[in-house]
Amino acid sequence: MLALPEGLNVDFKREVQAVRSADLVAFANAPLGGTLxxxxxxxxxxxxxxxxxxxxxxxxxxxxLTLINKSTGCIPNVEVQLFTENLAASKPILRIEIPSGTRKPYCTQRGEYAIRTDGRNRAMLPEELLAIFMEREGDLFLSRFRKAVQQLEVQLGSVNHSLSEGMLGVSEHLYDLDQQLQRTLSRIEQLTDSNKKRSRNLMQALRQSQDGIVQLENSIAPVINDQGQHLLQDIEHKLGMLLDLLDSDSNGNH
Known part of the structure; x- marks a missing residue:
């Protein structure tokens, strides 16, 4: 670096006090950073x-400490790495590595936006600042969008898991209801006429159950499997048989 003139990525300073915040900002805003x-x-x-x-x-x-204070005084803070060189020759120097910043654009406390060009610093043009802001906001949007998609996938996975568990519980209850209806149907067929006459409350309960089954089928039809749908239809059929049996016997005894 000493064998070459000051350039895009290198700048010489006589002493620490000669380093300005704008020097750090200029390298942080440059595509490849630089060395002081x-x-x-x-x-x-x-x-x-x-x-x-x-x-x-x-x-x-x-x-x-002077150099660190200058770097932390920039907005946002400029990251720097400090190295001591040439100690053996009793003329030590400081090498400051300033990487290209990840939070561009950088400016001084006085609001000075600078960038390194060939051997000097210059003020950043409005279109350069706009391009940096647009790129940063675009990256931020993509990051937030990916995060939102990941969260949505996790939530959908939880919903699907809960839905699967819920459907398993519904299927078990439907199976129990189907078995209970089968037993009830057998008992109704064995009732005497006098007992059937006193079955009005049972008929009302059965009609309400039939309406509830229809509503349940309409609600879960999009997500329940074929086996569950067949089971619901079978329950509806058996409820209809019970109602027909009770209703016909009741009418016949009037």
Missing amino acids: LIGIDEYTTTDGVQRGRVVGCEVDDKAR
Whole structure:
């Protein structure tokens, strides 16, 4: 990096105090991030090319804290990694790695949006800011949409599980009801005429049960299996037989 001039991804600073928040923001907003080398003096070669010369800088905790405060003062905070280099040559320098940010766009506390270009920082154009905002909002929308879909799938799975358990319980109750009707039908056929005359309350109860079965069938028809539907139809048929039997006997005895 020292053998090359300052560029898109590298910037030289003489001392820590020369680093501005805008320098950190510019690299964080850049597509590839960048590196700040502190303790480097800039000079121009005889052929007119800019180069960096190591002169060293303070690398103590105070210098590091100063840089951290500058990075946390950005909006949002800029992530930085600090490294000490060239210790063996007694001219230590600081290398600051600034990755391309994941929360673009970044700005200083004064609301300055900057981006790194070839060897310098420049203010971001309105269309650049708009593009970043649109991309960020699009990513946020997709993230929320995927999360909502996942939650919906989980909820549907729970509903299907509950529905399956509920249908199993309904089927068991329907089977018990079918068996009870079969026993009742056998007993009704054995009743004497006098007993059948006193079966008006039974007839009313049976008619109410028949209406309830029809409503139940209409409610669960879309989700119940074929076996359950056949069982419901069989129960309706047996209820009809009971009503016909009681009704005909009742009419015949009037």
